[in-house]
Amino acid sequence: xxxxxxxxxxxxxxxxxxxxxxxxxxxxxxxxxxxxxxxxxxxxxxxxxxxxxxxxxxxxxxxxxxxxxxxxxxxxxxxxxxxxxxxxxxxxxxxxxxxxxxxxxxxxxxxxxxxxxxxxxxxxxxxxxxxxxxxxxxxxxxxxxxxxxxxxxxxxxxxxxxxxxxxxxxxxxxxxxxxxxxxxxxxxxxxxxxxxxxxxxxxxxxxxxxxxxxxxxxxxxxxxxxxxxxxxxxxxxxxxxxxxxxxxxxxxxxxxxxxxxxxxxxxxxxxxxxxxxxxxxxxxxxxxxxxxxxxxxxxxxxxxxxxxxxxxxxxxxxxxxxxxxxxxxxxxxxxxxxxxxxxxxxxxxxxxxxxxxxxxxxxxxxxxxxxxxxxxxxxxxxxxxxxxxxxxxxxxxxxxxxxxxxxxxxxxxxxxxxxxxxxxxxxxxxxxxxxxxxxxxxxxxxxxxxxxxxxxxxxxxxxxxxxxxxxxxxxxxxxxxxxxxxxxxxxxxxxxxxxxxxxxxxxxxxxxxxxxxxxxxxxxxxxxxxxxxxxxxxxxxxxxxxxxxxxxxxxxxxxxxxxxxxxxxxxxxxxxxxxxxxxxxxxxxxxxxxxxxxxxxxxxxx
Numbered sequence: 378x379x380x381x382x383x384x385x386x387x388x389x390x391x392x393x394x395x396x397x398x399x400x401x402x403x404x405x406x407x408x409x410x411x412x413x414x415x416x417x418x419x420x421x422x423x424x425x426x427x428x429x430x431x432x433x434x435x436x437x438x439x440x441x442x443x444x445x446x447x448x449x450x451x452x453x454x455x456x457x458x459x460x461x462x463x464x465x466x467x468x469x470x471x472x473x474x475x476x477x478x479x480x481x482x483x484x485x486x487x488x489x490x491x492x493x494x495x496x497x498x499x500x501x502x503x504x505x506x507x508x509x510x511x512x513x514x515x516x517x518x519x520x521x522x523x524x525x526x527x528x529x530x531x532x533x534x535x536x537x538x539x540x541x542x543x544x545x546x547x548x549x550x551x552x553x554x555x556x557x558x559x560x561x562x563x564x565x566x567x568x569x570x571x572x573x574x575x576x577x578x579x580x581x582x583x584x585x586x587x588x589x590x591x592x593x594x595x596x597x598x599x600x601x602x603x604x605x606x607x608x609x610x611x612x613x614x615x616x617x618x619x620x621x622x623x624x625x626x627x628x629x630x631x632x633x634x635x636x637x638x639x640x641x642x643x644x645x646x647x648x649x650x651x652x653x654x655x656x657x658x659x660x661x662x663x664x665x666x667x668x669x670x671x672x673x674x675x676x677x678x679x680x681x682x683x684x685x686x687x688x689x690x691x692x693x694x695x696x697x698x699x700x701x702x703x704x705x706x707x708x709x710x711x712x713x714x715x716x717x718x719x720x721x722x723x724x725x726x727x728x729x730x731x732x733x734x735x736x737x738x739x740x741x742x743x744x745x746x747x748x749x750x751x752x753x754x755x756x757x758x759x760x761x762x763x764x765x766x767x768x769x770x771x772x773x774x775x776x777x778x779x780x781x782x783x784x785x786x787x788x789x790x791x792x793x794x795x796x797x798x799x800x801x802x803x804x805x806x807x808x809x810x811x812x813x814x815x816x817x818x819x820x821x822x823x824x825x826x827x828x829x830x831x832x833x834x835x836x837x838x839x840x841x842x843x844x845x846x847x848x849x850x851x852x853x854x855x856x857x858x859x860x861x862x863x864x865x866x867x868x869x870x871x872x873x874x875x876x877x878x879x880x881x882x883x884x885x886x887x888x889x890x891x892x893x894x895x896x897x898x899x900x901x902x903x904x905x906x907x908x909x910x911x912x913x914x915x916x917x918x919x920x921x922x923x924x925x926x927x928x929x930x931x932x933x934x935x936x937x938x939x940x941x942x943x944x945x946x947x948x949x950x951x952x953x954x955x956x957x958x959x960x961x962x963x964x965x966x967x968x969x970x971x972x973x974x975x976x977x978x979x980x981x982x983x
């Protein structure tokens with residue numbers, strides 16, 4: 378089957394239309410990535426550099442065409458891992474601990490959005506706004522923005538700023554096509570940064586998935602998930618958050634595919650982060666109610682690594698991140714889960730604002746405990762508090778308590794162990810809430826949808842408001858973050874950087890925050906096989922080389938010499954580990970099954 382290229386354009390723009398508003402001049406002589414005269418005033422965009430798209434026009438993206446991509450991808454590994462640990466960034470939407478917290482000190486307790494002399498607003502960009510929460514890695518800030526708004530060429534872009542000065546280092550612009558997403562909803566999700574390679578990953582509004590060199594802004598690889606796999610792009614603009622686990626980048630969305638995957642399903646794809654090759658393809662429950670943007674978290678429970686997220690079917694799910702194997706699920710809503718679950722140890726706290734599974738009440742927060750491993754993994758509900766309508770903002774965990782702001786900006790505080798409500802519907806700022814909470818330096822930072830903000834301090838009796846205010850004619854849908862001791866507040870119109878002279882933050886290797894796994898030696902038996910690539914598209918007569926990866930029951934990789942046999946169901950044959958489609962084959966599907974001992978794995982080819 379031939380995949381038609383939709384004439385995507387992916388280029389890198391160096392130079393800016395607007396520079397940050399700063400309280401003091403900066404030495405810009407070290408900035409080698411921006412080729413324009415970087416004055417602190419508004420300057421015109423001088424040049425537009427376009428690089429050829431790496432997306433092949435042929436359908437054989439994964440069928441023998443990976444060598445050139447692999448060379449380019451390896452060249453894009455620009456920042457060694459040892460250099461990554463020097464900076465305390467925020468490479469993922471919910472931070473280095475996956476829970477909206479950071480180990481920081483001496484952060485701001487107040488700020489004035491107007492800036493000016495004596496202000497702790499280090500810089501602000503009035504041309505960088507929208508719902509996207511930025512990330513920071515290697516002292517570079519990355520965010521998703523509208524490109525060329527209001528013109529016939531309007532599209533989407535990833536913008537990279539110097540996190541210390543706010544100056545634009547590069548822009549990577551890409552098309553939005555086959556989508557009815559309104560322009561105002563560009564950037565509901567965030568990019569994710571890979572601390573090992575320095576690359577960043579973005580899911581575009583139309584479901585094009587792109588890997589970008591974080592230093593240069595050049596596209597490493599891109600895949601139109603809507604064209605190739607049937608990922609839906611809807612008017613709501615809800616795009617999911619990618620996450621990095623070891624050599625994989627994992628993304629999810631509602632997918633209508635073929636064969637056993639033909640029904641709509643909130644599915645997850647594990648891709649090789651360097652090449653874009655599909656390593657595994659998994660799913661939740663068929664016929665979900667909604668598209669959602671609940672972000673995944675990574676954690677180790679009972680020695681087993683898990684990826685946990687809320688799904689469009691109204692359930693919280695746990696998966697093995699290396700294999701995509703579903704481990705458990707817990708239905709808590711009749712509709713999709715938008716808010717990201719908070720994972721603390723072996724406990725999961727999830728909230729929603731839709732109809733509950735039983736009864737007629739709306740909204741709840743549910744505490745669950747996960748235990749066991751492999752096929753014996755289970756989830757148990759610990760407590761539930763209904764009529765807590767909190768469908769968007771993510772809670773934080775502080776000293777045995779769960780702090781949650783509901784959709785009407787009312788604060789709730791729960792005892793994490795018992796579920797006892799310690800503070801109920803306490804008004805303190807604003808009236809509409811979407812952004813997540815940030816806990817750092819013993820303070821909780823709150824941004825609201827009607828432009829109000831507050832900085833509060835947890836206390837024995839609940840919390841104390843240290844400061845609050847509002848921004849003019851703007852709202853906050855993006856969430857506050859902290860990186861290298863600097864706070865970043867994204868409003869619909871302006872991105873603010875707020876800093877103190879002595880603000881600091883511990884650097885974190887995200888791989889260390891997931892917890893220790895059970896040694897592989899305790900589970901040496903082969904239990905799972907992945908056939909890679911898991912999904913391919915080939916033309917009649919074309920071949921694809923298949924690889925096999927072996928795992929134990931906990932989803933840990935095994936270095937074993939297994940005797941693998943392949944079976945082909947469909948129009949083709951396999952010799953060794955190479956599949957060749959029949960030369961006279963028409964549009965059809967093929968399923969290949971690999972067997973070794975009692976373990977099996979499949980790959981699908983169109």
